[in-house]
Amino acid sequence: MVSEIDNIELRVATKEDAKNAQAEIDFILNNNGDETVTGLRDELQQCMTDNAGAFRTGESLEIAIAKVKELHKRFKNIRIKDKSKLFNTELQEAIEFGHMLDYSAFIVESAIARKESRGAHYREDFESRDDENFLKHTMAYMDDKGDIRLDYMAVKLGKHELKPRTY
Amino acid sequence: MSTHNINTQKVNFKVFRFNADVDYLPYYEDYTMEVTSEEVVLDILNRIKWDLDGSFSYRRSCRHGICGACAIKLNGRATLACKENMNDMIKLFGNDITLEPLSIKRAVKDMIIDKADFWQKHDAVKPYLISDIDEYPEHEHLVSPKQAEELDDADLCIQCGACHYACPVVEINDEFFGPAAFAKAYRFEADVRDEAGTERLTEMHKEAQGVWDCVKCFECAEACPKDINPIGKITKLHLMLFDKGLATSTVASRHAVGFKNSIAKHGMLDEGTLVLYSEGPSIIKHIPVALQMFRKGKIVLPWNMPKSDNLDEIQKLVKSSSTAKF
Ligand code: SF4
Numbered sequence: 087m088v089s090e091i092d093n094i095e096l097r098v099a100t101k102e103d104a105k106n107a108q109a110e111i112d113f114i115l116n117n118n119g120d121e122t123v124t125g126l127r128d129e130l131q132q133c134m135t136d137n138a139g140a141f142r143t144g145e146s147l148e149i150a151i152a153k154v155k156e157l158h159k160r161f162k163n164i165r166i167k168d169k170s171k172l173f174n175t176e177l178q179e180a181i182e183f184g185h186m187l188d189y190s191a192f193i194v195e196s197a198i199a200r201k202e203s204r205g206a207h208y209r210e211d212f213e214s215r216d217d218e219n220f221l222k223h224t225m226a227y228m229d230d231k232g233d234i235r236l237d238y239m240a241v242k243l244g245k246h247e248l249k250p251r252t253y
Numbered sequence: 254m255s256t257h258n259i260n261t262q263k264v265n266f267k268v269f270r271f272n273a274d275v276d277y278l279p280y281y282e283d284y285t286m287e288v289t290s291e292e293v294v295l296d297i298l299n300r301i302k303w304d305l306d307g308s309f310s311y312r313r314s315c316r317h318g319i320c321g322a323c324a325i326k327l328n329g330r331a332t333l334a335c336k337e338n339m340n341d342m343i344k345l346f347g348n349d350i351t352l353e354p355l356s357i358k359r360a361v362k363d364m365i366i367d368k369a370d371f372w373q374k375h376d377a378v379k380p381y382l383i384s385d386i387d388e389y390p391e392h393e394h395l396v397s398p399k400q401a402e403e404l405d406d407a408d409l410c411i412q413c414g415a416c417h418y419a420c421p422v423v424e425i426n427d428e429f430f431g432p433a434a435f436a437k438a439y440r441f442e443a444d445v446r447d448e449a450g451t452e453r454l455t456e457m458h459k460e461a462q463g464v465w466d467c468v469k470c471f472e473c474a475e476a477c478p479k480d481i482n483p484i485g486k487i488t489k490l491h492l493m494l495f496d497k498g499l500a501t502s503t504v505a506s507r508h509a510v511g512f513k514n515s516i517a518k519h520g521m522l523d524e525g526t527l528v529l530y531s532e533g534p535s536i537i538k539h540i541p542v543a544l545q546m547f548r549k550g551k552i553v554l555p556w557n558m559p560k561s562d563n564l565d566e567i568q569k570l571v572k573s574s575s576t577a578k579f
């Protein structure tokens with residue numbers, strides 16, 4: 087196990103990465119729109135709780151993805167009041183919110199594609215586990231435009247044998 | 254079925270504002286809000302930031318009274334924001350509430366202070382177990398429940414700094430370790446696994462920084478949101494110093510012994526002789542104060558010193574309760 091972790095190849099950060107991070111901060115500090123991060127965050131939290139909780143359906147997840155995309159657009163129109171470089175927790179919350187949007191998209195797109203129920207992913211429209219089609223890890227990648235591509239990786243079962251959960 | 258009523262009431266908040274980057278002087282901002290009986294002080298800080306002014310700044314993390322980040326002052330009282338219920342605060346102080354950082358002179362931005370001195374002192378008392386640890390032990394190091402009790406809850410400290418910035422000695426003496434650092438030092442001194450010997454304890458004895466400069470005002474005990482009672486730990490460190498023979502004769506340790514001698518002799522405090530005992534010949538510098546105290550009747554001339562009733566019982570008590578050798 088530990089040796090596997092040691093073997094993970096980490097990508098070396100480039101100047102380009104640093105520039106992107108700096109651009110993200112500059113955008114938040116200088117953008118002069120009329121949305122507040124708090125307002126958008128409240129909407130995202132409510133939407134994800136209602137539509138992408140443990141119990142979800144294809145329909146509710148489509149509502150969620152539409153909302154996440156809408157919020158992505160509206161995020162371009164934010165303004166924060168605190169412009170200072172000292173303990174700027176408003177900037178911090180805005181950066182965090184941008185990432186929350188990305189991760190919400192990962193969660194929802196993966197859930198839409200997984201047409202089965204497994205653990206805390208309970209699709210009310212596909213109530214049983216489907217090992218034939220979904221005994222695999224979801225890998226999700228986001229491109230520059232914010233579109234998500236899904237890929238899958240085989241599960242190493244090791245000592246575990248496959249059997250239905252009957253408890 | 255029991256019903257739980259949620260009520261709301263109007264509260265006027267006066268909030269300390271300051272940004273060390275741009276403001277020359279701090280100022281206060283007023284916010285009037287409807288406060289529900291379910292809210293804690295941290296909810297108010299959040300609502301100011303999220304609904305009224307995004308630039309308002311404070312520290313928070315756990316919202317569960319365990320990370321120590323959110324300590325502030327509410328109407329001058331040290332308050333762990335996520336622990337105190339607003340209703341209780343309104344009962345204590347009424348509907349006009351002032352929110353300030355723990356230490357105004359250390360303010361960096363609104364409620365956020367520079368806690369560097371707090372952490373420096375924390376580090377200075379060697380806040381870790383000093384022990385020669387066997388890297389491949391064959392069995393666990395047993396600590397009995399009774400031995401664990403010796404810590405006297407000192408291990409529950411969350412480093413919030415409330416006691417430190419409530420301490421009047423910290424305010425005037427830069428070297429003083431302060432109540433939180435003492436509680437931390439005690440936490441390891443009282444640990445049976447600690448083998449620091451005299452290494453940590455000698456630091457506690459040194460003048461200016463050590464336990465003897467505590468004026469026993471109990472502010473730290475009052476301020477602590479976790480009921481650590483730092484002054485209680487300071488007293489235990491005093492006793493440890495005497496027990497281990499580290500309390501060399503200084504003004505401070507003589508002062509402590511002088512207290513005991515005075516009580517043993519008179520059953521009450523003879524302040525004049527006490528100062529003479531503590532300070533020796535340098536008492537001369539206190540003559541102006543002594544004359545004032547004499548005029549007010551705070552001290553009497555040695556031959557006029559009264560004796561307490563039941564002096565023999567007091568003397569027996571002193572004898573039976575003295576565990577330390579002087
Ligand atoms: S009792 Fe001692 S340590 Fe505690 S606040 Fe007072 S002076 Fe400071």
Ligand code: SF4
Nearest residue numbers: 410411413414416477
């Ligand atoms: S002793 Fe109490 S007041 Fe002092 S830092 Fe620890 S928890 Fe906070």
Ligand code: FES
Nearest residue numbers: 315316321323335
């Ligand atoms: S937020 Fe952690 S103690 Fe209050």
